[in-house]
Amino acid sequence: MWVELICGLVAFRLLKRFFCDDDDDLDGEAGHANANALFSVARQLEKLYGGKVFVGLQIPDADSGSRRSIDLVLVTQREVAVISVKNVSGSVHVDKDGSWVCTGRKMHKTELIPDPVAETKQLVPILESYLEQRGVPLPEGYLSSKVICPNPNFRTTHTDFFPSEVITYDQWIQLKPEHRSRLSGWIKGAFHGGKKEMQESMQEKLNFILSTAPMWDRLELKNNKYVLGEFLEFKGKKDDILALRNIKRSKVSQLAIQTSSICCFAHSKLQVLYSPRDYRGEGASASEWKEVCVLSSTEVLFQPQGSSKVCKYKLSSVSCMSLSA
Known part of the structure; x- marks a missing residue:
């Protein structure tokens, strides 16, 4: 009997290497934690500094011919920040080459993280070039970068050696709306003296461009978890x-899933509402949304960002899904 149980467990784990069911596996949990951290930080930044935060951008890099992932871009009337979110847990110190050495709280495992500050700074000219190509050149010094560590288990050793571009957890929880300059590392007077209408126009253009820029696809689950990926x-x-x-990224930008008695008398049916893609960026009106009914056992196959695994999510566990062009 024990042999059969052990063989069954081994076979199960082998299958899990290739497919993760819903959010049960460890990689899936890590992916959810990272995505949740991004959206949590984005919401807090909008409360602190106003403006708009764009999550999970994939900006084309002309030099490499590929897309570069940007966690967050904060856009306000006077500033734009490229932000990397490091959901790091444990004791961290900066090595001589700028990399982070993280010792975990459990098992005292050590992880080496390539210099986050340098990596984030490299994304600034890539975003700047992309915005210029789309018709919005920015003044020198208007774009800057930050690294935010929002995990409450983040601890620093030799804090004085941490670059000023890093906002540690202790600093993060102390930020207040009236202390906005603590996030700003760029020239504060970039538009000083300019007309407010001109600033608003610039902000509107930036918001439009970034809202139509390539992004990771995203799932929002009913247990208040997010997944970024494909x-x-x-x-x-x-x-x-x-x-x-008809639900393809070339045709559809967003879909929502809900249970509805209108859809079918059977409780195993779900109503899937989807919005036709609008390349003008204006969004579809309520009358343009379409709907289909499917069994609640229908699944979404989704590959989370940074994972080689394909995860399956039941539609009954999904609130909505957004697809990037």
């Missing part, structure tokens, strides 16, 4: 897959 396909009954055939 939507692959739906899995389920043939009739359901046929009903969902």
